[in-house]
Every structure is written in structure tokens, then in C-alpha cells.
Amino acid sequence: MMQRERGSASVVLVAVLTVVLTVASAVAMVGRVANLRAQVSGAADLAALAAARHGDCGSARRVAEANHTELVSCRVDGLDVIVQVTAERGVLPYLLVRSSARAGPP
Numbered sequence: 001m002m003q004r005e006r007g008s009a010s011v012v013l014v015a016v017l018t019v020v021l022t023v024a025s026a027v028a029m030v031g032r033v034a035n036l037r038a039q040v041s042g043a044a045d046l047a048a049l050a051a052a053r054h055g056d057c058g059s060a061r062r063v064a065e066a067n068h069t070e071l072v073s074c075r076v077d078g079l080d081v082i083v084q085v086t087a088e089r090g091v092l093p094y095l096l097v098r099s100s101a102r103a104g105p106p
Contacts (some may be wrong), residue, residue, distance in 0.1 A: 028093040035036045036089055041099040044068035047074075048103035072098070073081065080104035 017029050043064055051060035057074035064071040069085040084100040 002028075018082075033092070033095070033097075036087065036097050037099070039067070039095035040069055040085060040087045040097045043069040043087070044083055044099040045070060045103075047085055048081050048083045048101040051076070051083060052079070052103035057081075057083075078104075 004055045046067060047060040047063045050063040051057055051074060055076065057076065060074045061071045069087040070083045072086050074081065074083045080102055081104060082100065082102045084098065086096055086098045088096050
């Protein structure tokens with residue numbers, strides 16, 4: 001083995017580990033964002049159901065807050081209720097996830 005090639009495996013190993021850790025971090029971030037979207041969607045569904053059951057938007061606001069989201073809009077349209085909620089969490093800077101839901105009799 002030549003003297004100038006000594007230690008070159010260490011450099012390659014560091015480069016490979018850097019790439020692997022970067023990809024793993026990106027995959028983990030995508031998973032966290034998907035999880036947040038599911039939580040916000042569930043909170044919107046629950047808020048809409050609460051508002052439809054009680055006929056007011058106050059119950060939708062309480063349910064949204066209990067699920068760590070913010071009620072952006074709530075509209076009672078006859079027997080239907082349409083709500084929109086948002087959540088901003090520390091997943092990514094300035095990431096705001098928004099979801100809307102409608103509830104009412106079939």
C-alpha cells in the first residue's frame with residue numbers, strides 16, 4: 001500500500017456516513033410532517049362533529065384547542081357545519097398545516 005493512500009478509507013467512510021445521516025434526517029422530517037397533517041385533519045373532523053352536534057361554533061373551538069390546533073373559521077350552513085383548523089408546530093420553521101372538515105346529517 002502506498003503511503004499517500006493511507007487513511008483514504010476514513011475519508012470515504014465519513015462521506016458515506018454524512019450522506020446516510022442526511023437522508024435519514026430527511027425521511028424522519030417527512031414522517032413528522034405526515035403525522036402532523038393526520039393530527040390536524042383529525043382535529044378538524046372532531047371540531048366539525050362537535051359543532052354539528054351542539055349547533056354552535058363554541059364547541060368546535062373548544063375541541064380544536066383540546067387537540068392543540070386553532071379554529072380559523074366555522075360556518076353553520078343549515079344543518080351542516082364547515083370548520084377550518086390550523087396548527088403550527090416546531091417540525092419545520094414556519095410550517096403551518098391547515099385542514100377543513102364538514103359535518104352534518106347524512
